[in-house]
Amino acid sequence: MTNVRVCSEVGVLEKVVIHSPGKEIEVMTPETAQEVLYNDILTLPVVAEDHKGLKNVLKKVTRVYELKDLLKDILKNEEVKRDFVITITALERRADIADYLMSLPPEELADAVVCGVEERRDSLEKFLSNRNYALPPLPNLYFTRDISVVFRGKVITGSMANKVRIGEAVIARFIYKHHPEFKSEGFIFDGILEGNEKVTIEGGDFLVLDKNVVAIGVSERTTPSSIDIFVERMKKEVVNEEFHVFAVVLPKERSTIHLDMVFTMVDKDKCVCHYPYLLGKEKLRVIHINIMPSGKVSLEEEESLLDALKKVGIKLEPIICGGSNPVNQKREQWLSGTNFFAFAPGKIIGYACNYNTFKELEKAGFKIVHVNDIVKDKVNLDDYEKVAVGIEGAELARGGGGVRCMTMPVKRKPIKIRS
Numbered sequence: 001m002t003n004v005r006v007c008s009e010v011g012v013l014e015k016v017v018i019h020s021p022g023k024e025i026e027v028m029t030p031e032t033a034q035e036v037l038y039n040d041i042l043t044l045p046v047v048a049e050d051h052k053g054l055k056n057v058l059k060k061v062t063r064v065y066e067l068k069d070l071l072k073d074i075l076k077n078e079e080v081k082r083d084f085v086i087t088i089t090a091l092e093r094r095a096d097i098a099d100y101l102m103s104l105p106p107e108e109l110a111d112a113v114v115c116g117v118e119e120r121r122d123s124l125e126k127f128l129s130n131r132n133y134a135l136p137p138l139p140n141l142y143f144t145r146d147i148s149v150v151f152r153g154k155v156i157t158g159s160m161a162n163k164v165r166i167g168e169a170v171i172a173r174f175i176y177k178h179h180p181e182f183k184s185e186g187f188i189f190d191g192i193l194e195g196n197e198k199v200t201i202e203g204g205d206f207l208v209l210d211k212n213v214v215a216i217g218v219s220e221r222t223t224p225s226s227i228d229i230f231v232e233r234m235k236k237e238v239v240n241e242e243f244h245v246f247a248v249v250l251p252k253e254r255s256t257i258h259l260d261m262v263f264t265m266v267d268k269d270k271c272v273c274h275y276p277y278l279l280g281k282e283k284l285r286v287i288h289i290n291i292m293p294s295g296k297v298s299l300e301e302e303e304s305l306l307d308a309l310k311k312v313g314i315k316l317e318p319i320i321c322g323g324s325n326p327v328n329q330k331r332e333q334w335l336s337g338t339n340f341f342a343f344a345p346g347k348i349i350g351y352a353c354n355y356n357t358f359k360e361l362e363k364a365g366f367k368i369v370h371v372n373d374i375v376k377d378k379v380n381l382d383d384y385e386k387v388a389v390g391i392e393g394a395e396l397a398r399g400g401g402g403v404r405c406m407t408m409p410v411k412r413k414p415i416k417i418r419s
């Protein structure tokens, strides 16, 4: 029995994991913000309030788990706790703090891992060191998407491109390994054990378009070798089935760290995309990797992602992020304007600050609602076939991602996507 299954981007959501940002986001200064992968420093009260809006919407429609609660659950087991402490301290080469961490009760240990453990200045070396933390905090944890992927009934744990995020993937790995509610059919790829600098993969690049079709960004974060390994593994998973991987080559820029920053699916037949890269002059290269039922693999360059998807029966009407004005396209793409999260086909959540994109969604038939209308029960999401919920997110966006990035779906109902 498996408790996790995802075969699409838009099937009705049954379980999702998030992390409500806390003290860990307040450790950065203007100098260190970029180092820890933020566009700017963030204000905790604003970020916390806006994230609460997202959580409240999700709670209306699905089962929501907090990542830290799951970690606390599994740390109640002494053996798991020991193994976890060994792994997390080895990452920082800080075996010297293992006993201290073991002495903490599960709740405090989970908090310490997320918010960091300050360096004790109890030796000359530490006194003079410019390192403030023995165990650094995890400020990117609220982007739960990137640290793991559930695909079909199995799991991929992130092999994170930046060291500052590896601890997050360790947490995800332990949860999938030990939490009874996250029991899977196993790992397709275990980023913690199998990854290295050349083999990195993050969830923001992995789009589950259908049970047999995925699009994966080749990006600053996800390397071609990791996609090759994925293809090899899938050959064994899909015996006698056809399987398609579309590798989309992204510019290695801050605004396009992951594929979901330029393209997300919002309905069975609709996507939101960044016009220049998906349809316009700067169209991204797309390599179609086809695993045939015989197990043979072929690679071929395609004209564009949307044309290529059409050929395999996924016909997506594009909704343009920012609308027709190129300046608005760039501005809203930067503020995660393509980064929508679907909790059902045609039912999505994004940042309200990208109002030109919301206008485009309205033209495409979506009812536009604001988070407050849902929280105050002024709007019932069941009343609409297509609905786009806007949450406050201008501050959250400065962390470098949107609503898709902040959600890790682990169970969705099956849905037919391909014609």
Ligand SMILES: NC(=[NH2+])NCCC[C@H](N)C(=O)O
Pocket: 036, 037, 038, 140, 143, 145, 146, 165, 203, 204, 205, 257, 258, 260, 261, 399, 400, 401, 402, 404, 405
């Ligand atoms: N799926 C996404 N696009 N995630 C955005 C992650 C942002 C985060 N600050 C990072 O750079 O890693």
